[in-house]
Amino acid sequence: MPLLELVNIRLALQEKTILDELSFQVDSGDIIGLLGTSGSGKTSLFRMINLLQSPTQGTVLYRGKDTLTYQPTTLRREIGYVFQKTYLFGDTIKENLIYPYQLLKQEPDFQEITDYLAKANLPQDIITKKINELSGGEQQRIALIRSLLVKPHILLLDEVTASLDEENTLIIEKLILDQHQTRNVTILFISHNTQQAERLAQKILYLAKGRISFYGNKGEFFERGLNNE
Amino acid sequence: MNDLSLAMTFSLVLLALFLSQKNKIGLEKELVVGSIRAVVQLTLIGFVLTYVFNLNNYALTTLLLVLMVYNAATVAAKRGQGIDHILRIAFTALLASLVITLGTLLFFGAIHYQPSEVIPISGMVVGNSMVAAGLVFNSLRDKFQHRRDEVEIKLCLGANAKESSVAIIRETIRTAMLPNVDSMKTLGIVQLPGMMTGLILAGLSPMIAIKYQIMVTFMITGAVAITTFSASYWAYKSFFNELEQLQ
Ligand SMILES: Nc1ncnc2c1ncn2[C@@H]1O[C@H](COP(=O)(O)OP(=O)(O)OP(=O)(O)O)[C@@H](O)[C@H]1O
Ligand SMILES: [Mg+2]
Numbered sequence: 283m284p285l286l287e288l289v290n291i292r293l294a295l296q297e298k299t300i301l302d303e304l305s306f307q308v309d310s311g312d313i314i315g316l317l318g319t320s321g322s323g324k325t326s327l328f329r330m331i332n333l334l335q336s337p338t339q340g341t342v343l344y345r346g347k348d349t350l351t352y353q354p355t356t357l358r359r360e361i362g363y364v365f366q367k368t369y370l371f372g373d374t375i376k377e378n379l380i381y382p383y384q385l386l387k388q389e390p391d392f393q394e395i396t397d398y399l400a401k402a403n404l405p406q407d408i409i410t411k412k413i414n415e416l417s418g419g420e421q422q423r424i425a426l427i428r429s430l431l432v433k434p435h436i437l438l439l440d441e442v443t444a445s446l447d448e449e450n451t452l453i454i455e456k457l458i459l460d461q462h463q464t465r466n467v468t469i470l471f472i473s474h475n476t477q478q479a480e481r482l483a484q485k486i487l488y489l490a491k492g493r494i495s496f497y498g499n500k501g502e503f504f505e506r507g508l509n510n511e
Numbered sequence: 512m513n514d515l516s517l518a519m520t521f522s523l524v525l526l527a528l529f530l531s532q533k534n535k536i537g538l539e540k541e542l543v544v545g546s547i548r549a550v551v552q553l554t555l556i557g558f559v560l561t562y563v564f565n566l567n568n569y570a571l572t573t574l575l576l577v578l579m580v581y582n583a584a585t586v587a588a589k590r591g592q593g594i595d596h597i598l599r600i601a602f603t604a605l606l607a608s609l610v611i612t613l614g615t616l617l618f619f620g621a622i623h624y625q626p627s628e629v630i631p632i633s634g635m636v637v638g639n640s641m642v643a644a645g646l647v648f649n650s651l652r653d654k655f656q657h658r659r660d661e662v663e664i665k666l667c668l669g670a671n672a673k674e675s676s677v678a679i680i681r682e683t684i685r686t687a688m689l690p691n692v693d694s695m696k697t698l699g700i701v702q703l704p705g706m707m708t709g710l711i712l713a714g715l716s717p718m719i720a721i722k723y724q725i726m727v728t729f730m731i732t733g734a735v736a737i738t739t740f741s742a743s744y745w746a747y748k749s750f751f752n753e754l755e756q757l758q
Binding site: 332333334335336350354355358359362363365367369371372381382385386425428429432 | 660661663664665666667668669670671674678754755756757
């Protein structure tokens with residue numbers, strides 16, 4: 283059984299069709315690069331998988347079960363989603379990082395937080411800072427760690443390295459791959475950077491105007507040169 | 512104060528009219544209409560109150576209170592246009608606030624269930640609760656619009672509708688309660704409340720007027736708290752659907 287399956291999905295927002303005739307499967311342990319021009323519907327697809335939006339037509343199946351039949355909180359804990367627009371809430375970084383534990387009614391595991399900060403190349407004292415004292419790239423990494431602390435089975439990453447320099451991009455890619463290797467997290471990531479897709483992905487899903495124009499192995503995709511379109 | 516001297520106080524409205532016209536504020540019509548309405552409405556209610564007070568009927572008094580709550584609810588609900596079930600939420604919150612505060616005063620024997628005591632007291636409770644409920648709806652609508660990202664990110668981290676809204680609800684309650692807390696702090700220093708002024712002018716000793724004022728102040732504080740809490744916790748749900756999605 284595929285971990286995630288979309289069956290003939292259509293999504294319309296305010297009468298406008300954003301996604302159409304979308305069917306594909308994601309297997310457990312996949313790393314899928316989601317590419318496509320701006321406005322092709324990548325973010326909308328993630329929002330729908332995460333149930334922030336219901337499909338207008340068709341079904342999204344998670345572990346063989348319609349996502350609409352899940353308790354939304356349960357589903358969203360299993361499918362982590364890091365937004366394109368970074369948003370840190372409240373006052374301090376600490377508040378953001380202990381939030382996942384509070385939701386799970388657990389004591390914060392500061393050792394775990396410390397490990398992630400180190401892996402993301404962030405200084406330990408960042409936790410005491412106010413949210414607006416961080417650079418865009420630092421905020422983005424905190425948002426990623428915040429989602430990882432929930433320990434999702436699937437990670438939806440919407441351009442999470444968009445405001446990072448090359449060094450930190452590579453560090454984050456390593457952190458993402460580490461999630462894949464140690465916890466067998468299935469990863470779908472959106473990127474406008476084809477080199478990044480080539481480095482990270484096993485498969486490529488290419489969206490054009492809300493429809494799939496390619497879905498298959500990375501090698502095949504880059505041979506065809508679809509990325510140059 | 513005789514009727515003639517009351518009539519002469521209208522010269523103050525004339526002064527406002529003059530100022531408005533001279534400075535082209537354009538409020539003349541509203542001032543005239545407003546002052547006429549004030550006189551007509553108050554005179555009418557004077558007759559009604561005299562009648563109701565004399566009749567001293569339990570059921571009629573209760574009916575008037577319910578009407579009062581309903582009217583206030585429609586006004587407060589206007590502040591939250593677009594929120595599902597807003598009138599029902601406003602009505603229930605205001606009713607809860609009135610029943611609890613009035614119930615407490617009655618239970619401790621501070622007042623008796625007769626129209627001359629219950630109606631003016633309820634007017635103050637409901638009036639203040641109405642303003643607070645309006646602030647609640649306004650703030651919720653504003654915050655759920657401007658902080659969608661925050662709410663959705665929390666949902667994505669596994670928060671349910673309530674957990675994702677708790678920060679907004681807390682700020683809303685603060686916003687709606689602050690005016691009351693501020694006015695409580697400045698009572699007697701900055702303002703002598705209308706009720707107390709009225710009682711003193713009517714010839715009651717200031718000490719008695721003050722005793723009533725303290726009761727009224729505490730009562731309004733309780734009423735505002737009950738309204739803001741219940742209105743917030745009922746209304747936030749309207750921003751979500753059954754799949755815990757923001758509408
Ligand atoms: N709430 C909405 N209501 C109506 N239309 C929307 C809404 N959200 C997005 N759209 C439209 O849906 C289309 C796809 O948007 P989406 O954000 O999914 O694109 P994207 O592929 O993520 O683009 P980008 O690479 O720029 O982030 C766009 O045309 C956008 O205008
Ligand atoms: Mg996008």
